Amino acid sequence: MTEIERDIREFIAENFILDAGSLASDASLTQSGVLDSMGVLELIMFIEQRFAITVPDDHAVPENLDSVERIARYVRDMLDAAADAAAGSDARVA
Amino acid sequence: MTRVSPDVLRLVDPEATARSIVDGMRRSVRGFRRRGAVLGLSGGIDSSVVAALAARAFGAERVLGVLMPEADSSDDTLALSRLAADAFGIETVLEDITEALTALGCYRRRDEAIARVVPGFGPGWRAKLVLPSVVETEQYRLFSLVARAPDGTERRERLPFDAYLQVVAATNFKQRTRKMLEYHHADRLHYAVLGTPNRLEYDQGFFVKNGDGAADVKPIAHLYKTQVYQLAETLGVPVEIRSRPPTTDTYSLPQTQEEFYFSLPYDRMDLCLYAVDHGISALDTAAAVGLDEAQVERVFADIAAKRRVAAYLHAAPVVFGAPQADDAPEVSGAA
Numbered sequence: 001m002t003e004i005e006r007d008i009r010e011f012i013a014e015n016f017i018l019d020a021g022s023l024a025s026d027a028s029l030t031q032s033g034v035l036d037s038m039g040v041l042e043l044i045m046f047i048e049q050r051f052a053i054t055v056p057d058d059h060a061v062p063e064n065l066d067s068v069e070r071i072a073r074y075v076r077d078m079l080d081a082a083a084d085a086a087a088g089s090d091a092r093v094a
Numbered sequence: 095m096t097r098v099s100p101d102v103l104r105l106v107d108p109e110a111t112a113r114s115i116v117d118g119m120r121r122s123v124r125g126f127r128r129r130g131a132v133l134g135l136s137g138g139i140d141s142s143v144v145a146a147l148a149a150r151a152f153g154a155e156r157v158l159g160v161l162m163p164e165a166d167s168s169d170d171t172l173a174l175s176r177l178a179a180d181a182f183g184i185e186t187v188l189e190d191i192t193e194a195l196t197a198l199g200c201y202r203r204r205d206e207a208i209a210r211v212v213p214g215f216g217p218g219w220r221a222k223l224v225l226p227s228v229v230e231t232e233q234y235r236l237f238s239l240v241a242r243a244p245d246g247t248e249r250r251e252r253l254p255f256d257a258y259l260q261v262v263a264a265t266n267f268k269q270r271t272r273k274m275l276e277y278h279h280a281d282r283l284h285y286a287v288l289g290t291p292n293r294l295e296y297d298q299g300f301f302v303k304n305g306d307g308a309a310d311v312k313p314i315a316h317l318y319k320t321q322v323y324q325l326a327e328t329l330g331v332p333v334e335i336r337s338r339p340p341t342t343d344t345y346s347l348p349q350t351q352e353e354f355y356f357s358l359p360y361d362r363m364d365l366c367l368y369a370v371d372h373g374i375s376a377l378d379t380a381a382a383v384g385l386d387e388a389q390v391e392r393v394f395a396d397i398a399a400k401r402r403v404a405a406y407l408h409a410a411p412v413v414f415g416a417p418q419a420d421d422a423p424e425v426s427g428a429a
Contacts, residue, residue: 036403040234041255057226057252060234 004051005072011046012068025069030062040065047071053078098369098382100361103320108328111321112147115313119151119288122311128286130156131311132279134272135186136343137174139335140290140314143322146182146329147313148288154183158279162272164192165201166346170338177332187279191271200267207260211239211251218244222347223253223261228357228396229389235396242347265344269305277308286310292319294363298397299404300355307407318364357393358383366393 001009009023016034029035035043043065044055053075064074105111123131131148135141148157159179163172172188179186195201209215221241228235237258242248253261273287280287289309291301296315301307314322319340326336340351340360356363362383369379369390376390383390 030399033402036399037235038255038403041236041253041258044236045255057236058231058233060236061232062234063232065234 002072002076004075005068007050008068008071008075011050012043015042015046023068026067028062028066029068030066035066043071047075051075051079053082096372096374096378098365098374098379100320100365100382102368103318103364105321105324108325111317112150112325112328115147116151119147119311119313123152123286126286126310128280128284128310130158130283130285131288132158132160132276132283132285133288133290134276134306135159135161135175135178136290137168137171137178137335138338138340138343139319139322139326139331140292140295141175142178142181142331142335143326143329144288144290144313145178145184146326146331149182149184150329155185156285157182157184158283158285159184159186160272160276160279161186161188162191162275164190164195164268166344168341168343168348171343174335174338178335181330181332189275191268191275194271195267198267198271200264200271204261204264207257207264208239208241211253211257212241212249214243215241220346222345222349222353223258224250224349224353225355228392229385232392240347266302266305268344269302269307273305273308280310288313289315291315292322293317294319294356294360294367297367297404298356298400299407300351301407303407318368319360320364357396363393366390367397370394370397 005025009025012018012023012029012034016039018034023034029039040060044060047053047055055078059074063070065071119131123129130152133141133144133148135145145157145159159175161172161175161179176186178184205215208219208221212219212221215221219241221239223237224240225235225237226233237253238250239253239257239261240248240250276287279285287309289306289312291306291312292314293316295301296312314325317325323336341349352359358366365382366379368374369376376394377387380387380390383393385393
């Protein structure tokens, strides 16, 4: 389990008052009743604050947020994209 | 194969439906040992229909309509409320709740939260909450705030979780203050309180817990909104009320119920709810609501999601174990 996935899992377990072991990485958070419309807002706030990324409205889709696995992948992709953008910017400055 | 069409919601005999509800209202209120009914009149279709039914059930002289406008109410709310009361000969009492809401900090708390998202928001500005369409995209429905400055310019910003909660919590003072006044008058007159949700609102949780969700009897909570309109015509609800588009009448900018809560206009939403309740597929619903199968699937999913949220709104307080008479605290001086 990566550090990103562990952080996400901890947040979901604590915030939604779940037993930590009961959450499969690929389980749908909406289908299992963990995530409702309020929960999505909380999750986005957590992602933005914890990983210092911005989640645009059109990224708030099940493909990115409906399981621990998907959230972790989305966060990794966003962090990689930010790192690439920064590297490109540094290269131009150099 | 069953297909959905608007005909499925048509009341076969609206007069018989009205008689059945009136009979149920009389039995319920008699069972509560109350002598009549109080309801809040909003100028909308639901409260006007309940007013008409109450006048039939108890006699107009045993029904009190409470008019409770506040600073953000639409200009026509009061006139339409009085129109309904006059149509059925119901006495009304005017309780402007603006001062009570101000004292509770309703407007201040709401505006503080909005100003965190839209700096400068204050007197002279107007705002509403809006949701994106569930039909057009798979995107989760995240609330945005639309704020209009005194010069007419508009801004739209997604609401962070804490600001959203504060805006809603502050705004819910409106429904809870109104219900407090309805029960005040009910206690004063030894009447019961009538709630006015239709089936769509009741099922989908379009109400405030312990606010407009509180009542002793909810006479039209089993009727689709389409049927409420049909009943309104039968009962003689004035055409000005029947032709008014449904509104939340809660935020300072005009806001439709679709912008704030439902996926579709009420007539199509009714059909989708009917389909879900009768196990009819999205494919067999699509033509009647003018959508494709995938879009109807998203509406169905939204209905299911709202039902999960509504479960909390409907829930009575949880009690662990059956309370025993011996556990009840002694009340000093009780007869």
